[in-house]
Amino acid sequence: MFMTKNVLKNLFSKSATRLYPAEVRAPFKGFRGMLENAIDVCIFCKKCQLACPSQCLKVDLKARTWECDPFACVYCGVCVDVCPVASLSMRDAYRPVTGEREMIFMQGAPKAVKEKKEKKEKDEA
Amino acid sequence: MSLTDWINKGRLKSPWVVHFDCGSCNGCDIEVLACLTPLYDVERFGILNIGNPKHADVLVVTGTVNHRNKTVLKNIYDQMPGPKAVIAVGACGLSGGVFREAYNVVGGVDKVIPVDVYVPGCPAKPESIIDGVVKALDVVKTKLGLA
Amino acid sequence: MLEYLVFLLVVLPVLSAVALLCIKNEGPRKSVVIATGAVLAFCSLALFAGGSFQLRPQSMLGLDPDVLVTGLDFALLAVILGIAVKLKSPLLIALGLLQILPLGYFEYSFARHAAAGPSLAADNLSLIMVLLVGFVGSLVCVYGLGYMKEHEAHLGLKKTRQPRFFFFLVLFLGAMNGLVLSNSLAWVYFFWEATTVCSFALIGHDGTQEARANSVRALWMNMLGGVAFALALIAVYKASGTVLLSDLLAHPGGGASLALLAAFFLLCFAGFTKAAQLPFQSWLCGAMVAPTPVSALLHSSTMVKAGVYLILRLAPAYAGTSLSSLIALFGAFAFLTTAALAIGQSNAKKILAYSTIGNLGVIVACAGINTPASIAAGVMLLIFHAVSKALLFLCVGAIEQRIGSRDIEDMRGLIAVMPRAAALTVAGILTMLLPPFGVLLTKWMAIESAMASPLLVLILALGSALTVVFWTRWAGLLLSAPMPAAGLVAPGAAVQAASMRIPMTLLAYGAVLAGLASPLIYRSLAAPFVSLFYKGAAYDVSAGSFASGAGTFSVYPLFLLLGAGFFYALRLARRLPARSASAPYLCGEQTGDAAGNVFRGPLGPVAATPANLYLSAICGEEVLTRWINVIAMTMLAVMFGGIL
Amino acid sequence: MARTILPFGPQHPVLPEPIHLTLELEDEIVVSAVPALGYVHRGLEKLCEVRDFHQMIQIVERVCGICSKIHAMCYCQSLEEMMGADVPRRAKYLRVVWSELHRIHSHLLWIGLFADAFGFESLFMQCWRIRERIMDINEATTGNRVVVSVNVIGGVRRDLSREHQTWIGEQLKLVEKEVLALKSTIVSDYTVKSRTQGVGVLTKDQAHQLGAVGPVLRASGWAQDARMLGYAAFDELDFEPVVEVDGDCYARLAVRFREVLQSVDLVRQALTRLPEGEISVPVKGKPNGEIITRVEQPRGELMYYIKGDDTKFLDRLRIRTPTFANIPPLLAMLPGVELADVPVVVLSIDPCISCTER
Amino acid sequence: MTSKFLLALALTIAAPFIGGLVTGIDRKITARLQSRYGPPIAQPFYDVLKLLGKDRMVVNMWQALCPVVTLTASALCVFLFGMQADLLLIFFVLTVGGVFLIMGAMAAPSPYSQIGAQRELMQMLAYEPLLILVFVSFSMVTGSFKIADVYAYGRPLLPQLPLMFIVLGYALTIKLRKSPFDIAACHHAHQEIVRGVLTEYSGPNLALIEIAHWFDVALILGLCSLFWSTSALGAATLLAGAYFLELVIDNVTARMTWRFMLQNALGVGLALSVLNIVWQSFNN
Amino acid sequence: MNDVITRITMDELPGLAQKMFGEGQRLATLTAVDLGDGTLDLLYHFDKDLVLSHYRLTVPKDAVAPSISGVYFAALLVENEIKDQFGLNFSGLALDFGGHLYLADEVQNAPFCKLSLTKKA
Ligand code: SF4
Ligand code: SF4
Ligand code: SF4
Ligand code: SF4
Ligand code: SF4
Ligand code: SF4
C-alpha cells in the first residue's frame, strides 16, 4: 500500500520512457562502439591480434590484410590501447544488427603504393 | 481488409518474446531485461516477455551454447508455434564470443537452430536489442510475403 | 390389475432372488436377472401409467396381510438378533432387543385396535421411487452380471459366491419397492429392516476383515435408526391413533401436536441414519468396500434413498414447525461439510460417497425448507442424482477392474487407456456439476427456494462452490493424456462385457436426457406430488424455462446454446491434424517420450507427475470429521430438545 | 499423499538464468529439491592455458556481467600482489568508486527481480528505473554500460574528470532520494512482509556451517564482509558491515536495501577523498607462485586462487564465487516452503549461476 | 420481449470489444502507473489477432475443445445478462466456462498447467461464494434473483449494500487476475508456475480464452453497474472508479499465495457480507 | 602468498574436518590443482572471522579421497566439481552427480587435467 504515492506520482508525470527509435539520445563520450581500423595508417604489426582477448583479429603482414570477426569481438578496446600507430579506434555508435553472418576484411594498399602516397603527402605538406 | 490482413497486422504488432539464457555471463541478460523497464519499455511495440515458448513468437537467445543447454535450446525452439523468429544477442550468442575456445562451449546459437537476426555487442545495448526485434519483424514480414 | 402389478414389483424380486440363490450357472443366472429387471422396469412404468392409488390387500397367502407382515417382521428381527448373537456384539444384541421389545409392545397393545385402512398406497413420490428401482436398480443388477464374473476372477475364487450375491441384490429391489409402496408405517418398518439386512449382507459380501467390520458398522448404525423407527411407531400411534401415512398427511400444515412432532423427529432420525446423514456418514463411506454394484445400488435407487424418501414423505406433516427449519439447516450443513470432506479425498468411491451424502443433504434441506418449490426440488434431485450417481459408480467399478485402483490420481490419462469409460465418467461428472443438467437445476431451485433464510442460502452456495473443486479436477485428470501417436482420438481399447457397457451407456444417455426433460419431469412427476400437499404452483414452466417469483432457469435455451457450442467444439477437436501434437512444456528438458511427461533430471530421466491439491490440512478426514460429528450431534440434540 | 514432481528450470520465466531443480511437492509444499547445474558452464578457468594473463582480465570480467568489474579487480589485485606492483592510490580509490557503483546497480537489479518473484511488478519497474542512472554513470565513465573493462594489472584504464565527479555526485543524490522513496514499500509493506518474513529461514549456526557468504550470511547475524580486509582503498574509508538477525528472506532484503545506501555513501567518501596522481603503473615480469585473494562482491565474498609458473599462461586459476558458496544454504532452505515461495527463496540468495558454473 | 432479445444480442456482440478495450486501457494505465509509456490501447486486439494466426499446437484434442466451450459459456453469460435473466443462472453458466478452462488445462500431462488448474480451482473456490453472496444480497433487497427486478427496484443499491460492493471487488480482483490475487495465471509471465492454467493453451486456443476473458470482463463490469442501476452516468462513474482502484491495488501489492487468498477472500468476504446483511435487515 | 599452507595426509583429513567444524571454522572451498605428475593437490580453505587457514593434501589421481560433505555439507558442490573436472573420486559424497554436475555425456572426462601419463595411456 505504501507504493500508492509512488504510482500515482508516476501516473501524473511524464513517463520515464525514452521513445527509441523515434527519440535517440546522443552517445556518451568515450563509448566503446564499433571498432574501426584506418587501414591506411595500419602497419600490420600484429600487436592487436596478439593482445585481443577474444582472438578475433587476424593480421597478415605479407598480404597486408586486417581481418576482424565482428561477431566474436567483445568491444573491450584492448587492441586500441596497444596499437602503436593509433590506426584503431572505437566509434561511439554500436554495431548495427544484421540478418547475415558478417566478417570484416580490410586490404591495405601495397607497401610500395602506400609509401609513395605518404611521400607525396609529405612533399605536398 | 480481410481477416488475414488483420491477422498479419496483429503479427507485426504483437511480438511476444521468450528469452533463453544459454549460458550468458548475465551481461546480455540484464540488458534484455532492461528493455522491459520504464526507460526502454518495449511493451510500446506490443512486446511482452512471455516466458513460455508455447506463447512466444520470438526467441531471444543470449550466451554461448554449451553441451548441456543445446538440447534445451532446441526443445524450446521446437515448442514455439510458427510463424516464429530467433534473435541471437551478444558476442556469445553470435559466435561464442570470448569463450569460443572453452571446452564446454559449442559456439553460437546458429550451430543449433536457425537464427534470423544477430545483435552484436558485449553486451548488446538495449537500443540495439530493440533494433533486433524490429529487424525480426521485418524477417517475419518477408517470410509472410508482405515485404 | 393393480394388485398384480404391486405383487410383481414386491414379490417377484423375492422369488427371483430365491431362484438365483439356487442357480449355480452363469447362463440361467443371466436370464433370470435380465428378465427380472425387464419385468420390474415394465411394471414400474405400468404402475406409473395408472397413477396414484390406495390399496388394501384382503388376504395374502391366505393370511391377513397385516398379520403376515407382522410375522415376517418378527422373523426378520429374529434373524438380526441371530446375526448379533453370532457376532457376539453386545451393542448389536442390545439394539436388536431394543427393536423387538417396542415392536412387541406396539403389536400387543395397539395393532389390534388399529382402524383398517389401505396398507398400500402410492402417490407420485412413491411412483418415482418405483421407477428408479425399476430402471436404475435393474440396470445396476444387470451390470453386476459382468462385473461379478470379473471380480471373482480377480479374487481367484474357486467356488463362485454369486448366488448369494444376486440373492441379496435382487431381494433389495423388492424390499425397496415394498418400502415405498407401503402406506402403513408398520409395513414400512418391515421393509426398512429388510433393506438393513440386505445391505449388511452385501457390504460384507467379500468376507474380508475390512468388509466384515464395515458391514457391522453399517448394521449397528442402521439398527440405531431401526430403534428410533420402532419407538416412533408407538409414539405416532399414541399421538394420532393411526400408523397410516395417508391419515397422517391428511391435514398438511395443520399444527401437529408436540407428541406427534417428537414421533416425526424419531422417524426423521431413522431417515438420517439410513441416508447416512451426519454423524452417521461413516457407514456409507465404509460400504464402498463392497463390490461396486452394491455401492451403485445403495447410492442411487435404494437404501439411502429410502431415508430421504421418508423425510420427504413426512415433510408436509411437519411443515411450518421449527423442526422443519432445523432439518433444513441440518441437511444444508451436511451438504457443505461433505463437499469439504470430498475435497480432501483421492479415493474415487469416497468422493462419490461424500457427494451422495451431500446431495441427500440437499434433499433433506429441501424437505426442511418445506415450500412447494423446495419439495419439487427435492423430488427432482432424487431422480437426477440417482441416474448420475449410478452411472458414476458403474464407471468407477469398470475402471477399477481395469487399472486395479480406485484412486483418482491413478486415473490420470485414463482417456487413453479406457476411452469409453473415461468419457462416460466425465459425462457423469458434468451432469452432476454443470448447467443445464438436472442436478444443477435442482440446486438452483433449492437455493432460490431458501431465499427466506440467508444463512441457508449461504451454506448451500458455499457447498456448491466446493463441489466444483472435487468434480472438476477429477474430470480434468481423466483427460490428461498426450496426443495418441496414431491420431487424435484414441483407438477403442479393450471392450467390456456388454452387460457392463450397456447399462453404463444407457445411464449416461439417461442422465443427459433427464436434464433435457426436466420441464417434463417437473410437470408430470414433481408438480402433481407437490400440489397434493401444498397450495400454489412452485414454478411456471413454459418454453422450457422454470420461472418463479425468485428467478428463471431456462433449460431449453441453455441446452441449445451450450450444446451447440459443445458439438461445434467436438467437431473442431476431432478434425485436428495429427501434426498439431506437441509435447507438454517441461522447461525445455522434455525428452520426447511417448507419455510426454519425462524430463532430464539431475541424475537421469524423471517423470513429471502432477497431483491435485487436497487441502489436507483443512479438508482431511482426520481434521474435519471430529468437528463435524460434534456439530451434527449437537444439531440433533437441539432438534430433539426443541420439540420437548 | 500423491506428490507432484516438477522440473523447475532450466528455461523458466522466473529464473533469469538457467538452473534446474527437480522439486517434489505435497499440496504445493516442497518436500525435496535436487539441483542440476551445467547450463552455463563454459570452463573458462581452463582458458588460462590458451590466453595470457593479461587477456584473462577480459575473460574473468565475463564470469558474470553484473559485477564484472569486481572480478577483474580481484584478479588484478592477485597478480599485482604476486608480482609486487605498487598500485597508485588514485587507482585504488577509483576501484572503490566503480565497485561500489556495481554494488548499487546489482542490488537495485536484485531488489527489482526479487519483487517480481513475488509479483510486485511496479516495484520491479521502479528499481530498474533508478538503476538506469548508475548504468549511465558506467557508460559515461568507462565506455560501456555493463562490462566496463576498466581494470588492468597495475591500476585502472580510465580516469574520472572533475566534471564526471560532480555529475556522479548529482546523480547519486537523485538515486538516494528515489531509493528512499521506496523505503516504506520495501521495509514496511504488508504484502511484501507477508511474502518474505519467516520464509527461507537460515539460522545463525546454519549460515555459518553451510558456508553462506555475503548478504545471506549477514542477514543471519554475522558481521562478516570482505571489505573489512581493507583491500583497494577500503582501509581508508568509514565502513561498517550491514547486519540483520532474522535470517529470512525479509532480512536479506533489508540487508541489501541498506547496502545500497551504504554504497552510495562509500562512493561519496571515495570521491571526496580521491587523491591526485597516476592511475596505473607498468608491471613487469611473469606471475610465479600461489596466491589467494578475496574481495566482496554484491553477492558476497569472492575468492581467487592463482598459481603461476613463470610463464605468461597461468598454471591454475580457480574462482570461488559467492553463489557457489550460497547454493548449499539454499538447498537447506527449500524443503518446507510453498511452491509460490520457491522463486522468492531462490532469489533471496541473489543467485548468479554464470559465476557458480563459470 | 423481442426488443430485449435484440438488445441482449447487441450487447453480446459488443461485449468482446468492450472487454478488449477495457483491457487495453488497463494495460496503458498500468504502464503509466509504472512510469512506462505503455502499449497502444488496441494492443489486446493485436495480440488476439496474432494468436488466431498462429499454428495450432495442442497436447491433445481436449485442449482444442475446451476453449470453445469456455467461450460459448462466457458469451452466454453476457447474453443472459442482456436478457436481464436470473443472476444465479448466470453464475452457474459462468462456472461452465471455468470448469472447461480447467479441464482443458488438466488435459495436458504437464505439471505447470496442472498446478495452474488446481490454483484456478482455488480461485473459483474463493470468488464463487463471494459472487453468490452479492447475488443473495441483491435478492434480499429486491426480492428476487432477476436482474430485471434490480432495474425495476428504482433505487441505487450501493447505499444499501456498500460492503457488498467491496465483496464484489474481491471477486473482481480474483476474476481479473490482479495482484494480490493473480495466483493461477498472471497477465505477463514472471510467475513460478509459468503461465499457470494457460501454460499449455497456445495460438488460436489461447486467443479464444482471451476473448472469453473479455466477455467475463464485460460481464463483471455489468454486475458492478447493477449497484447503480438507476442512471447510466452513476454506473459509469462507479465502474471507472472501481476499475481504477483495482489497477492501483494491482500495482501496490505483491502477489499473495493461494492459502492466503482462501483465508482472506473468504474470511473478509463473509464477514463483510454478514455485517451488511445484518445491517440491512435492521434498516428494513 | 602470505598465508600458511599446512600439509596433511589422507588419513588426517576426516579428523581435521571434524576438528575445524568443532572450532566453528567455515569451509570456504576446496581447490584442486593438477601437478602434472599424476597427482593432484587438494587445498582445503577454512575461514574464521576473515582469517583463512589452508591445508594441502596431495593425492594420486586414481585414489579415492574421503569426502568431507558428511561434516561440511557445503563441500558437496565443490567435490562434485572436482570429480567432473579432474576425474578424482570421493567416497561418501552426500549427493553424487557421477561426474555430470556440469558436464553432458559428450564432453571429455576430466577436462582440467593436464596431459599426464595416465591421460595418455
Ligand atoms: S568489425 Fe569488430 S573490430 Fe571491426 S569495426 Fe566492427 S566491431 Fe570493430
Ligand atoms: S596493432 Fe594497430 S598497427 Fe598493429 S596491426 Fe593492429 S591495427 Fe595495425
Ligand atoms: S575490442 Fe577487444 S575483442 Fe574486440 S578486437 Fe579489440 S581486443 Fe579484440
Ligand atoms: S556477449 Fe559479452 S556480455 Fe553478452 S553474454 Fe557474452 S560475454 Fe556476456
Ligand atoms: S479390482 Fe474390482 S473387480 Fe478386481 S477384485 Fe478389486 S473390486 Fe473386484
Ligand atoms: S560473483 Fe557472480 S555475480 Fe558477482 S561478478 Fe562474479 S559472477 Fe558476477
Ligand code: SF4
Ligand atoms: S546475478 Fe544471476 S541470478 Fe542474479 S539476476 Fe543476474 S543472472 Fe539472475
Ligand code: SF4
Ligand atoms: S506477476 Fe509479474 S508478470 Fe504477472 S502480472 Fe504480475 S507483474 Fe506482471
